[in-house]
Amino acid sequence: xxxxxxxxxxxxxxxxxxxxxxxxxxxxxxxxxxxxxxxxxxxxxxxxxxxxxxxxxxxxxxxxxxxxxxxxxxxxxxxxxxxxxxxxxxxxxxxxxxxxxxxxxxxxxxxxxxxxxxxxxxxxxxxxxxxxxxxxxxxxxxxxxxxxxxxxxxxxxxxxxxxxxxxxxxxxxxxxxxxxxxxxxxxxxxxxxxxxxxxxxxxxxxxxxxxxxxxxxxxxxxxxxxxxxxxxxxxxxxxxxxxxxxxxxxxxxxxxxxxxxxxxxxxxxxxxxxxxxxxxxxxxxxxxxxxxxxxxxxxxxxxxxxxxxxxxxxxxxxxxxxxxxxxxxxxxxxxxxxxxxxxxxxxxxxxxxxxxxxxxxxxxxxxxxxxxxxxxxxxxxxxxxxxxxxxxxxxxxxxxxxxxxxxxxxxxxxxxxxxxxxxxxxxxxxxxxxxxxx
Ligand SMILES: [Zn+2]
Ligand SMILES: [Zn+2]
Numbered sequence: 295x296x297x298x299x300x301x302x303x304x305x306x307x308x309x310x311x312x313x314x315x316x317x318x319x320x321x322x323x324x325x326x327x328x329x330x331x332x333x334x335x336x337x338x339x340x341x342x343x344x345x346x347x348x349x350x351x352x353x354x355x356x357x358x359x360x361x362x363x364x365x366x367x368x369x370x371x372x373x374x375x376x377x378x379x380x381x382x383x384x385x386x387x388x389x390x391x392x393x394x395x396x397x398x399x400x401x402x403x404x405x406x407x408x409x410x411x412x413x414x415x416x417x418x419x420x421x422x423x424x425x426x427x428x429x430x431x432x433x434x435x436x437x438x439x440x441x442x443x444x445x446x447x448x449x450x451x452x453x454x455x456x457x458x459x460x461x462x463x464x465x466x467x468x469x470x471x472x473x474x475x476x477x478x479x480x481x482x483x484x485x486x487x488x489x490x491x492x493x494x495x496x497x498x499x500x501x502x503x504x505x506x507x508x509x510x511x512x513x514x515x516x517x518x519x520x521x522x523x524x525x526x527x528x529x530x531x532x533x534x535x536x537x538x539x540x541x542x543x544x545x546x547x548x549x550x551x552x553x554x555x556x557x558x559x560x561x562x563x564x565x566x567x568x569x570x571x572x573x574x575x576x577x578x579x580x581x582x583x584x585x586x587x588x589x590x591x592x593x594x595x596x597x598x599x600x601x602x603x604x605x606x607x608x609x610x611x612x613x614x615x616x617x618x619x620x621x622x623x624x625x626x627x628x629x630x631x632x633x634x635x636x637x638x639x640x641x642x643x644x645x646x647x648x649x650x651x652x653x654x655x656x657x658x659x660x661x662x663x664x665x666x667x668x669x670x671x672x673x674x675x676x677x678x679x680x681x682x683x684x685x686x687x688x689x690x691x692x693x694x695x696x697x698x699x700x701x702x703x704x705x706x707x708x709x710x711x712x713x714x715x716x717x718x719x720x721x722x723x724x725x726x727x728x729x730x731x732x
Pocket of ligand 1: 351353432452
């Protein structure tokens with residue numbers, strides 16, 4: 295069995311791994327959003343050899359390159375869950391709309407992808423009898439992939455060990471494998487996270503502080519996952535009177551994604567599922583939600599106090615940029631970063647304290663407050679180590695989907711664990727293009 299690392303190596307973005315064993319499988323094919331868009335290291339010859347693509351979840355750093363495979367002659371299926379297909383459809387359409395020239399594929403390639411999906415439930419084997427999904431608890435429909443080749447392999451994709459207001463946590467029941475490809479986004483020595491409750495509380499009090507001053511709060515989020523989580527938190531706290539009632543403007547794909555959550559209620563947490571399926575009560579509707587169209591966005595700015603939830607979460611595009619520019623000049627306003635900010639993005643610059651920035655080619659000085667209230671959609675360091683500790687058969691562990699320093703810090707901890715537990719597994723932090731025979 296040969297395993298090649300084509301992306302997400304010492305970086306977050308363009309996840310892509312090629313597995314050549316009994317069958318040739320590609321695990322994810324994403325893009326990376328930095329100054330220039332960057333793609334996995336795949337050539338046409340390799341693409342033609344692929345028998346099946348396995349997609350862990352909809353985020354574009356895992357899915358954004360799949361239509362390009364069809365553009366390069368791939369003719370096979372893409373195995374994913376139903377919510378993943380539904381989300382990917384709207385994300386890819388949006389990606390094409392925003393980057394018609396830049397995108398490495400055309401609408402026909404997206405259609406090829408969407409008509410060639412093999413939909414799998416968690417726990418169901420695929421048509422080759424090679425893979426099976428487990429709930430990854432990261433976004434609706436997200437999956438960890440178990441591969442049954444000459445050795446057993448587990449690819450975690452992005453996963454979260456904590457249940458949120460909407461989703462159950464990753465299903466790690468009885469999990470084991472010989473080979474583990476794990477994300478390491480928050481694997482660094484300082485990456486311990488507070489509880490979901492505490493994080494929500496922190497977010498809400500930061501919002502309230504700005505409302506007290508009569509300002510507006512911009513919350514840039516991923517269109518899918520964090521966007522809905524943020525809306526749910528704000529709505530619940532407003533309803534219980536613990537957050538001032540002001541309009542919550544949802545812009546961009548956040549609203550469309552909300553609809554897909556409702557249509558895929560079966561994948562939600564039990565209590566939300568029950569509310570949707572057995573009562574008239576719709577947890578995705580609220581009197582506080584307002585959806586501005588691109589024409590009436592000015593309404594948002596006429597309000598004295600407001601909360602705006604808009605993609606993209608790292609300020610690398612989408613309506614959040616437009617709002618940032620409009621709110622930049624007033625100290626009363628705040629931009630609240632809630633997620634991971636990748637190297638090379640505007641969000642990362644803000645997080646690093648840069649206040650003179652370029653937005654759409656224009657120099658802007660930011661007077662508004664910048665704060666972070668990170669919600670967790672990824673396992674933290676202790677949870678990552680815990681996963682490895684509880685997989686007794688491991689022989690090889692590959693840390694991907696994390697910045698270089700973070701991955702190396704996680705490797706140190708795992709090496710130590712192997713020594714302490716007197717276990718024979720090896721830990722690798724692969725470079726892009728590196729292959730391993732297992
Ligand atoms: Zn993700
Ligand atoms: Zn990811």
